[in-house]
Amino acid sequence: MKNKCENCGKCCLETEMILSSEDIELINKNLNDNIGEGDFVFKNNNKHFQLKNIEGHCKFLDLFSKKCKIYEFRPQGCRFYPLIYDINKKKCIPDEDCPRTNLFYINIQDLKNACQNLKIFLEKQLNMKIN
Ligand code: SF4
Numbered sequence: 001m002k003n004k005c006e007n008c009g010k011c012c013l014e015t016e017m018i019l020s021s022e023d024i025e026l027i028n029k030n031l032n033d034n035i036g037e038g039d040f041v042f043k044n045n046n047k048h049f050q051l052k053n054i055e056g057h058c059k060f061l062d063l064f065s066k067k068c069k070i071y072e073f074r075p076q077g078c079r080f081y082p083l084i085y086d087i088n089k090k091k092c093i094p095d096e097d098c099p100r101t102n103l104f105y106i107n108i109q110d111l112k113n114a115c116q117n118l119k120i121f122l123e124k125q126l127n128m129k130i131n
């Protein structure tokens with residue numbers, strides 16, 4: 001079966017990924033001692049924690065392999081991707097930056113479940129009002 005993700009790395013360029021406190025805690029716990037929270041996270045204008053970009057890409061993107069250096073403990077939002085929530089349309093949508101969205105969530109029930117979980121994550125862990 002064809003891999004869903006082609007590791008193009010596009011989703012990790014100029015990332016605007018929001019992090020929950022749990023995401024930060026998990027990353028901190030697994031990083032080695034010479035990388036601190038201030039190296040990978042900042043508070044954005046909406047007072048949400050957000051992944052930092054370094055030279056146009058997420059600090060954790062391996063530019064050579066185009067893979068995530070913290071894949072095992074990557075943030076929740078990166079796990080839902082390419083499914084994102086459009087606040088204005090009030091619905092889950094596949095992110096148009098990903099060239100493989102047609103391979104993710106082929107099954108409609110999987111898509112519904114993922115969307116439900118994404119909304120729960122946004123409400124419970126990021127305190128976002130989405131409805
Ligand atoms: S944490 Fe990993 S998957 Fe998420 S944006 Fe950074 S490099 Fe990409």
Ligand code: SF4
Nearest residue numbers: 005006008009011098
């Ligand atoms: S943009 Fe899509 S295909 Fe490319 S690395 Fe991200 S999830 Fe994989």
